[in-house]
Amino acid sequence: MKRGLSQTCYVFFSVISNPTRLAILENLLRGPMNVSQLTELLKQRQSMISHNLRPLLRCGFIKVERRGKERFYSLNGETVEHLFRVVENHSQKYCPTMGVCPSKEEKRR
């Protein structure tokens, strides 16, 4: 069953448009990590990390390798680097306040 471009994109982007999952990806940029390390780094519950690893894995952003009882997760391919680069370029060029969008900002106050 083939799917249109924007539908494929939706599956794809909905997986990465989440602060926890993005933080996981950002941390994995530095190298493979197991669940406990991610849990500690992101200061979140372990179950939350696991729940968030799953969609990343399912859509091929990361891969996993077992070592004993631990599981090491690492980035799969260059997709994440490419994406982050596109975002950085875009935000530098078009977003007046470096990715801080006005209305989100108001919300925060």
Place this chain on the structure above:
Amino acid sequence: MKRGLSQTCYVFFSVISNPTRLAILENLLRGPMNVSQLTELLKQRQSMISHNLRPLLRCGFIKVERRGKERFYSLNGETVEHLFRVVENHSQKYCPTMGVCPSKEEKRR
């Protein structure tokens, strides 16, 4: 106020991880369009189109030009093309069923 990479990415990706907004972007790939045209093409309410145009505008994915009572929206820069290309590459390479992720698929049945 500077913000970390993954936070910038979150603002950015949360804007495009929506089927309506992606469909708008996909259609604008072919050229500028006004709200009525988008409304008809996407078969959605006009208010929904307007509501969804706003975040796209706010984050610089699109720009707008007034002509009489109409407003023509068009893509801003190459960000969208770049993003779509990254997704296509990724899904061809890593997603077994061309962007159709197993668990989303199950959900649909």
Place this chain on the structure above:
DNA sequence: TAAATATATGAAAAATTATTCATATCATGA
């Protein structure tokens, strides 16, 4: 200026997604 058309907006309701808790699984070493 009144009517008509195009678009935007606020607020409520509906839908989706994230988070937590409790517990299950699974591999290891005593």
Place this chain on the structure above:
DNA sequence: TCATGATATGAATAATTTTTCATATATTTA
């Protein structure tokens, strides 16, 4: 094999986001 440590998972709740409806605003033309 039992205890331990690491990770995963299901289900309930909480939080966020989308969608709709009603209506406002703005521009043009009669």
